[in-house]
Structures are given as C-alpha cells and as structure tokens.
Amino acid sequence: xxxxxxxxxxxxxxxxxxxxxxxxxxxxxxxxxxxxxxxxxxxxxxxxxxxxxxxxxxxxxxxxxxxxxxxxxxxxxxxxxxxxxxxxxxxxxxxxxxxxxxxxxxxxxxxxxxxxxxxxxxxxxxxxxxxxxxxxxxxxxxxxxxxxxxxxxxxxxxxxxxxxxxxxxxxxxxxxxxxxxxxxxxxxxxxxxxxxxxxxxxxxxxxxxxxxxxxxxxxxxxxxxxxxxxxxxxxxxxxxxxxxxxxxxxxxxxxxxxxxxxxxxxxxxxxxxxxxxxxxxxxxxxxxxxxxxxxxxxxxxxxxxxxxxxxxxxxxxxxxxxx
Numbered sequence: 600x601x602x603x604x605x606x607x608x609x610x611x612x613x614x615x616x617x618x619x620x621x622x623x624x625x626x627x628x629x630x631x632x633x634x635x636x637x638x639x640x641x642x643x644x645x646x647x648x649x650x651x652x653x654x655x656x657x658x659x660x661x662x663x664x665x666x667x668x669x670x671x672x673x674x675x676x677x678x679x680x681x682x683x684x685x686x687x688x689x690x691x692x693x694x695x696x697x698x699x700x701x702x703x704x705x706x707x708x709x710x711x712x713x714x715x716x717x718x719x720x721x722x723x724x725x726x727x728x729x730x731x732x733x734x735x736x737x738x739x740x741x742x743x744x745x746x747x748x749x750x751x752x753x754x755x756x757x758x759x760x761x762x763x764x765x766x767x768x769x770x771x772x773x774x775x776x777x778x779x780x781x782x783x784x785x786x787x788x789x790x791x792x793x794x795x796x797x798x799x800x801x802x803x804x805x806x807x808x809x810x811x812x813x814x815x816x817x818x819x820x821x822x823x824x825x826x827x828x829x830x831x832x833x834x835x836x837x838x839x840x841x842x843x844x845x846x847x848x849x850x851x852x853x854x855x856x857x858x859x860x861x862x863x864x865x866x867x868x869x870x871x872x873x874x875x876x877x878x879x880x881x882x883x884x885x886x887x888x889x890x891x892x893x894x895x896x897x898x899x900x901x902x903x904x905x906x907x908x909x910x911x912x913x914x915x916x917x918x919x920x921x922x
Contacts (some may be wrong), residue, residue, distance in 0.1 A: 612647040613839065614835040615827075617673040617872040618662055620654045620779045622803040625860045627675055627823055628652050628757035630854030634825075648673075654780040659758070664876055667724050672831045675731060679760035686719050691903040693762035695818045695892035697911055699920040700860075704820060706730075707912045712907070717824065724829045728844070729851040732822040732858035735796045737877075739806065739813035740793025745878060747771070754914055756782055761902055763795075765895045766819070779804075786810060797821050799858075802865035803817035807875040813876045815866075818888060825851075 615867070617635070621627050627748040635648035644774055657665050665671050681689035691697065707713050708730040717727030738744045740753055750770035757763040757774045762836055767774035776783050779800075784886055785791045786809040793810065800821070825847065832840065869875055880888065 604801070607799065611644070611647055613642075613650045615646060615673050616651065616671040617648055617675075618651045618656045618665070618671045619675050620657075620659055620662070621652065621800060623652045625799050625803050626854055626858040627731060629857060629861075630731055630850050631675065633853050633859040634846055634850035637849055638843055641842040641846050643820075644649070645839060646843065651834060654778075658780055659778045666828055669831060671828075672912050673825065673827045675825045677733075677758060678764065678822050678824060679758040681720070682761060683759050684723060684823075686723065686794065687761075687902050688716055688717075688904055688907055689718060689824075690760055690762040690899070691907050691911065692759050692820055692822060693758075693766070694896055694899060694903070695766050696889050697896070697908070698820050699915055700918060702818070702918050703911075703915045703920065704822075705855075710821070710914070712845045712910050712912050712914065720824075720826065721829060724827050726832045727824050727826050728847050729825045730856040731823045732849060733799065733823065734858050735817040736795045736797055736821055737801070737808040737813050738793065738795050738818070739801060739875065741811050742792070743812045743876075743878065744793070744814045745880075745884065746817075747888060753793055753817045754791045756785060756791045762820075762895065762899050765898050766892060769892055769895050770804070782806065783809065795819065797858075798862045798865040798869065802869050807869040807872060810875050812878065813869075813875050814880055816880050816885070818887060818892065899918055 617631055619627055619631060624633065631650050635650055638646050638648050655783040656671065659680070662671070662674050662676060666674050678689045713730060720727045742753065744750060747770050750772040753772045754774040754775055755767045757767060757778045759776045764774045767913065775791050777791065781805055782794055783804050785804060787793065794806065796806065800833060866877070870877055900908060
C-alpha cells in the first residue's frame with residue numbers, strides 16, 4: 600500500500616441536485632423528499648440527493664437550461680415547460696377539458712402515449728423518468744369568474760404555453776407569462792388580476808391572501824415530468840440506475856396518491872380562512888365553459904398534433920367519454 604493512502608476510505612457519493620420551483624409542502628415537494636429517502640436507502644448511501652425547492656437555484660425559465668448544461672441533474676417541471684424547449688407535443692396536457700377523469704389521465708401518462716412523449720426528450724439531452732400529478736386547476740381573480748363573459752379584459756397569469764395563451768384569449772382574458780415564484784407579488788400589486796392553479800399551489804404560495812374569488816372549474820390539468828440529464832444518467836453504474844428507477848417508481852405512486860388529498864386539504868384550509876370566496880361550478884355553467892374552450896383544441900391541432908389529440912380522445916372513449 601502506498602504511504603499516506605487509506606484504501607478503506609469510502610468513495611464519495613454521487614450527488615443528484617434535484618431543483619424545483621414549488622414549496623416543500625406541496626405534492627411535488629413531498630414526493631421529491633420521498634424519492635431522496637428511497638434513493639439514498641436503496642443505493643446504500645452511494646447516491647446523495649440534494650433538493651432545492653422554491654426556486655432556490657433556478658426560476659421557471661432557467662431550470663431547463665441548467666439541466667441541459669449539467670448544473671443540476673434532476674427536475675420535475677410542469678408539462679407546459681417542454682413547449683419552449685421545442686417539444687410542443689407536451690402542451691397537449693394544457694388543453695382545457697381534455698382529461699374528463701383521473702382514470703383517462705392515468706391511462707395516457709402510464710400508457711404508450713405518455714411513454715412516447717417522454718422519448719421525444721432524448722434528442723434534447725434529457726431522459727424522462729415519470730409523470731407526477733399535481734391536480735386539476737381552478738381559476739382565481741379579484742372579481743367573480745362564473746361565466747366565460749366574466750373573463751373579458753381580466754389580466755390572467757399563465758405559464759409559458761401557447762395552449763394556455765389560447766385558452767385565456769378564448770375567454771376574452773389577457774394572458775401574461777410570469778414566473779411561478781413571482782406570481783404572489785404580481786397578484787398582490789395588481790400586475791395581474793388572477794391566475795389558474797391546483798388548490799395546493801394556490802394555498803402553499805399564499806395566493807388566497809391576494810385573490811378575492813375563485814371558481815372550482817377543474818378546467819385543466821397540471822402535472823409534472825420528472826427528468827434527468829441524459830449524459831449523467833447514462834454514465835451511472837447500471838446497478839445504481841436500477842436502484843434509482845425502483846425508487847422513482849415508488850415515489851411516483853406516492854406522488855400520485857397524495858396529490859388529491861393535498862388539494863382537498865388545501866381547499867378546505869383556504870375556505871376556512873375566509874379570505875377567498877369559492878364558487879362550485881354547477882354542471883350547466885361548466886358546460887358553458889367547456890363550449891367556450893373546446894375550440895382551443897382545433898386551434899392547437901397543428902401545434903401539438905391532431906393525431907395526439909385524437910389518441911387521447913380514444914383513451915377517453917374507453918372509459919365511456921365522448922367529445
């Protein structure tokens with residue numbers, strides 16, 4: 600043995616920096632923490648997962664480039680983020696009323712359609728590992744939004760998505776792209792009048808403190824894809840990669856199981872606070888929203904792919920839903 604060389608020293612762990620833009624106590628934040636626990640246990644400490652929530656490292660627009668450059672190894676961006684990256688097909692998830700139930704959604708994300716979309720990320724230097732739920736979105740604003748006409752002239756914050764832009768314009772609203780970490784301040788100062796989010800995001804970012812009204816519209820879905828830098832992933836020892844895939848599969852089940860509960864609890868907490876008035880959309884009024892928003896599907900066929908939209912409609916038909 601060479602003098603001064605301690606062969607008993609363990610190898611330094613492989614670091615996975617996992618960055619995301621939401622709070623630790625959201626479904627995504629809790630699932631990321633669960634993945635960390637599983638990954639470190641199943642690799643017997645050979646992997647260390649460092650989690651950076653709440654845009655600590657990167658904001659919405661910066662995080663994808665950071666992943667591609669290898670500055671972070673793992674992200675769980677919302678599905679709308681892949682459009683600006685050049686994989687426009689992911690914006691199909693933003694189409695209003697495209698998923699009539701959780702069962703239809705799951706058959707898409709866990710079946711050939713969802714897996715095919717993840718494959719499209721590989722030429723961008725990204726491996727897609729899983730889909731994580733957040734939930735169905737509600738509309739909020741500083742005025743009641745009960746009918747499509749109520750949106751006219753309202754400045755609504757959106758993610759950077761051509762589909763969401765088209766959705767808001769179909770309602771007569773004025774869409775404004777603002778980073779998630781800046782939304783509370785934009786609402787508080789009147790830069791925008793309202794936004795759309797699942798209840799858990801609305802609650803953990805305290806948006807209910809600066810939004811007077813909300814409509815339980817469930818008009819659109821917000822989910823995430825857990826992604827990893829391809830070069831990093833391909834360079835891992837096979838046994839480590841297998842252990843991480845197993846940890847991710849279990850973390851995904853956990854994420855999707857807690858999302859609905861977290862949203863239900865967040866909605867109850869916001870209702871109890873009395874700061875926002877929540878309006879349940881009766882079926883007849885929901886149908887008026889649906890009619891106002893369905894033309895967005897036709898408008899976006901060329902962008903996201905007519906065949907892709909039809910393949911989701913076929914999945915819905917298996918569960919007894921038709922257009």
